[in-house]
Amino acid sequence: MLRSLRSRLLLSYVAVIAVVVVTAATSAALFLLHSPLIEQRQFIRMDLVARVMRRQVPAVQVALSPLRWAEVTTSASELGVRVIVTDGHGQVLGDTASQAPPLLPPRKSEGKPFRGRLRDAEGQTWLYTARRISGGLLVITTPMPSRWQWLLRHSGDWLLPMVEAGLLAFGLALLLAWWLSRWIARPLRQVAAAAHDFAQGRYAPLPEEGPAEARTLARAFNQMARQLEASQKSQRAFIANVSHELKTPLTSILGFAQALADGTAPPAQAAGIIRSEAERMQRLVMDLLDLARLDAGTAHLQQVPVDLVPLLRAVLTRFQPRAAQRQQTLHLEAAATPTVWGDPDRLLQIFGNLLDNALTHTPRQGEVVLRVRSEGPWAVVEVEDQGPGIPPEALPHIFDRFYRGDRARTGREHVGLGLSIVRELVRAHHGQVTAHNRRGQGAIFVVKLPQR
Template sequence: MFASLRSRLWLTYALLIGVVLFVVGSALVVYFLNNPLVERQAATRLRLVVNSLNNQRFLQGFDGDVEQVVTRISENFDVRISVFRGDGLLVADSQTDGEALNINLAEFPFNADAPPVLRTRDSSGQLWLYTAAPVLDRFFVLVATPRPRASLASILTDDLFVPLIQAGALALLLSLVLAFLISRWVAAPLQRMAEAVGNVATGYYGPIEPQGPREVRHLANAFNDMTTRVQASQQSQRDFVANVSHELKTPLTSIQGFAQAILDGTADSPETQQQSASVIHDEAGRMHRLVVDLLDLARLDAGTADLARAPLDLAALLDGVARKLAPQSQQASIDLQADIPALPSFIGDGDRLAQVFTNLVDNAIKYTPAGGQVLLRAKQQNGNVQVSIADNGPGISKEELSRIFERFYQIDKSRSGNGHSVGLGLAIAQQIVHAHGGHITAHSEKGRGSVFVITLPVARPDDVTMAIRRVD
């Protein structure tokens, strides 16, 4: 019955309101049962009786009518009156058969102007209110009455209590209605979110409008971010499958065609057979490189790539990359410059980092027109080593710059079929840099060239010690 969040919220509010009203009602009942106003009225009546007896001077003659006078006054004011001599001997008592009161008049604080009203208990435990006053300097008058207590029946029929009950019932009704509206206001955004989650299971990724309390709005924003990322991830997976299929289809088609030519005798001369075998070999190598790159990406994504970390002379590594690509730059009429000062010690995988720098410099040479320049520069900055590869080639547009690190993305589509590039180089470079605790960024403007910046953390002394121990 109370399975939904809305019904549980309403039940919680209702129980809370009911408990509050019960506590308040109980406090009112206790207050009325122990009404101090009734007790003050009784105390006033006792003082009036004492003053009346004192003014009548009914003990002045001390004749036999004292008992009758005391009894008559006691009945009229509904009190108990006792008269004592100065030595404590009881002279008269309006309730001769009543319980004895535990009162010591010698300790009573007499006050002629306002006799105090005190409390005591009789032999049966009944609580009494009493006061006393001296009369004719020879007698003491004690006036007492049981402490008044209102009955529960009288409270329930009291003119004040009934309106309070009615007001409480009305407050309970209004509170329950308000609790229903509040629970609906809180639960409605969550119900819409539950519907949206159900829609995700069916393939619909519609956003949720953030409404309701702040926490619910934060949850809605987080849900919208999650669905956006899920859509992007699914689109990336679809693109990945499509790109891999495309990249594998081309070499497989070539391999199948030339193999068929050899089998059916179309390639019947040694030269055509040699050509067919060469194409099959090249395309198989292209497939092998694609598979190796995909495996590298998978391991780097999962954090399981085997990085041979060791103390590394980064300056020597960069200088080696520049020397290795110098013939290629000369052949393309590109001026390859290297500005590499002495760099601090670095812990990393030399082969992997050489792969990164080689890929970036190679791309810069390929995309820079003849007569252009490629600059490989390194420096230490803010506790990091910063390596930049700059060229003055055609540059990259803003739209393409935001996607260059995506897998299989190629800026120059005409190069996709040259057998060398499949658009994984920059994605692999980015993952390798991240695995070394660094980051890579690209800056470019159309027509003004591009700059790739790799920032790597400088090794600390304890890093060097750990790396040396692993090598040993």
């Protein structure tokens, strides 16, 4: 029953209401126990009796005449009082309860009627009210009731309405509590329903309304849902791109294999194309594996000191033949000779990919410049090309997987993973890579790596 927040809320309200009702009943009982009301009631009754009796027995002599005394005794027992007649000096002349332990009434010869309490020999407390009559005192007494007994005897008078009021309040409070718990738990239930829908693939943003906490929750939920959706979308786009990039060379490979078999294409040409397309697929697969390992954090990078300048010279040497094919020139300008911690093969891959990208975008007879310098704790390498630059709308996406601003601009062998790998590798080396456009023409890629 306590599994749901609603039932817990309801139960806590019920508990609070029960505590309030019990407290109210207890304090009412305590108030009654300590109130002078009980005695006052008793005195009022005794005063009434006294007034009537005094008319019946205006003098001690009258009271003590046997006939009258019998009348007095009868009235006293009927009215539930004990009547004592004294001489005014403490001498008891008559007592309607002669069997009871004797009571010594107060002595007072003059003045107004008076009242008080007395204690008999057995310790029982009596209330009394006394009036002067001719020749003495008329004293009306009643035993002082125990307050508990009194409360119990009169419980019907107060307990029942109390219980009735309590039950009514309880019922109303339960209703209120039920409504309140629903009201409070509703935003939670809405979030739960939305989360369930989202899991089923239906996403509708939650309204950001209600109490502050619910709004915060709704906002957080919406944000999470949006991010998840975006990531699912990019995942789908990634898979579509991978499938496209694999199917394109596959078409050529299968097609030219067929052409080879049925003699449609000259064998040397078909074999050459099959080989180059297979190599393209292999590069793509290697790139995908690299990215997957970097994403999963299972790409084990060495941590050795690497001198950047010799490393960059090695990269340049590797790309020299390719640059020569299009009469492009490669330059290295070293303003410093920084050393970084890292994996030499991976660093070669970073600058190789950047150089590949730069050569692809630089026109024939153009120039690509590599610059090395030291900037505080950073070793900075810039790769500058003479291409058309990066369109402003493409700049934020240039390192995204399979992104290519305009496919006409890039070489066809370029599948859009090289720069993503650069970014992941630089990150794995605790560095940063950024891309900018040069003022004149061309783009510039800046890699910052922490110096040793």
